[in-house]
Amino acid sequence: MKNFLAFIAVLVLGYMIVVSLDNNEAFPAYGEADVSSRVSQAFIDRTVTEDPGDIIFGQATNLESGPANIVTAIVADYRSFDTLGEVTVLFVSSLGVALLLGGKKQKRLELNFHPNFMLRVGSRALFGIILMTGVYIAIHGHLTPGGGFPGGAMIASSMLLLYLADDEFRAKIKGFKMLESFAGTAYVLIGLTGLLLGGYFLENLLDNGVIGDLFSAGIIPIVYVLIGLKVGSEISGIIDNFLTEEGV
């Protein structure tokens, strides 16, 4: 009975979606939205504060927002405050996992196979490569697709590899905690510096440089590296919490 009611509820919701959006004069069909009247057009042209004219990759300087990657410009510059919020969401989730699963005396969960020598050595070699790719993605977040969150997840996946390939491996969780705390604190402090010196929280105070250079976009690469470190250490901490149990 309960399942049937749920089914009815889903049908009603689906019907309402179709009815309300079909022939809805305000809801544009796919690809037909008038982008020029939306806030996103200003993000793409970088015309929120002043009109810089045409932006040429590798030449334009002193834009209001420096990243060559438009997604990064929106996520980490125009709407950086949301990103701080998202970082907090992950932070509080990892705190929760630690609260629920982290006891005092912990030992590794046992794998139901014993990893052989080749697997252990091979995974350590791979670990470095994956880690470096993660770091690369985080550092180049303002130029290429990627950024702090995917980079951090990749860093954590290199930790996961070590945990899965070696049944005796345990990372130093204390170090992760320090890193997590440091990165979060630094992010907020960068924001507060902007408030103190520029008048706006999270204002980009550094020089934006030439669009497309590695050293450009002011604080954004710094923030993205911090986010990468934070996400990486948080997810690694979560992995450790899931792969350990309260021992005797």
Add this chain to the structure above:
Amino acid sequence: MSAILLIAVPLLAAFISILFKKYAHYILVFVSFASVFALEYMDLGTITVGGFNAPFGIVLILDDYSLIALYIVNTLFFLVAILNCNEFKKVGSIMLVALAGLNGLLLTGDLFNLFVFLEVAGIAAYLITTTNKKPLATFNYLIQGTVGSSLYLLGLILLYAMFGTLNMADMASSIASSGYGAGVTAFPFLLMFIGFGVEAKLLPFNSWTKGILANSNRLTGPMIASVYAAAIGFVFGRLLTNVFVIEDTFLIIVTIILIFSVVAGEAMAYASTKVREILLYSSVAQAALVVVVFMSGFTGWAVYLIIGNAAAKLVLFLITNTATKQLGNDDVETFKGLFVNNKIIGLSFTAVTLSVIGLPMFLGFVTKMNILENMFVSGDYIWPAIILITSVVEGIYFIRLLLNLWYKENDLPEVKFEFVLKYVVVIIALLIMVFGVYTEPVQESADDLVAYSYIEGGNL
């Protein structure tokens, strides 16, 4: 001082506190006290984040409305924190994040930023409720809360597709100037309404409430029923008065939901035999009533309804949960005669309960009376009738409860209340009585807030 500090400082403290776990609860008490104190020095106005003006960047709005909301929520949060900091040391860092999330919810002037803070505050709330030691109830809350906020997000995506902006004021003026009927935005607003309905405990989206509040402890009861309820009420009010267009079909659906919530909430409270269940169902009805008053446009009185209810639920849940912990369960039978030996606590409990019912001499009366008056003046007769009938039901079950708690000959339950708790409870009860008799400031400030209308172009 910039109001962004109310979000940034708790967050900074949370990030630092994970290194000093033993002192996290001291940091919490200090930061929550500091944020109440700092409110005195905040400048009213629009706070631009990142240097990009609205509607392009994110703005925080600190007007009279959000200032009142911040005072109430931060004060209640501080009281809950200081009363529980020694017993629940483990959740210190999480409470700091919760404080940042709640302040963000109250301040933000951006619809997507609102979603982010809804998530932050929500996840912190799920984790705080794990101290109930009822994992299944918390899991229910987690699932329903997440589905709720996803529905809010879906509604927001549809609105963004239509109007291409996320700023609240810009959204409202784009909708108004677009010239479309209310029909085009009804569905996204309904989704957002349901999303908030989950957090605001409106029926039928509130089945998590019973599992959480009926098993609550001294931390979670006041936290969810008072602090979170007040914050969600204020944010809901902001959306209802400034953003939502409630007309036609949408109005009918919402009205049915609300009537159902008020009536069913009071009826279930009437039928309950456990003290905490009575309180939680009464909260459900009150939450729906708050939404009704906001929708009718009496912002000032809705604010007082939230304040009165949040203060009352703090007192009631604190007393009930302290007693439950010492007595083992919260059946009305067990509680019989509780106040015979605890007269001060009993008097405060009684005063607060009578205020919730809306008897004269208490803040609740002033609020209810003015709401009814305003509704009659504006020609609405259905809601006053419902409010009056449910008030009678409310009166019956609360007075029945009070009689049970006051009268018993022998074999009285032994419960000790500590000094700080007595102090807090008595002060709140006194305030409710003082403003129930001396009504002028309440009347004036509420009438001022009625005139409050939405913000032009995202800036004050």
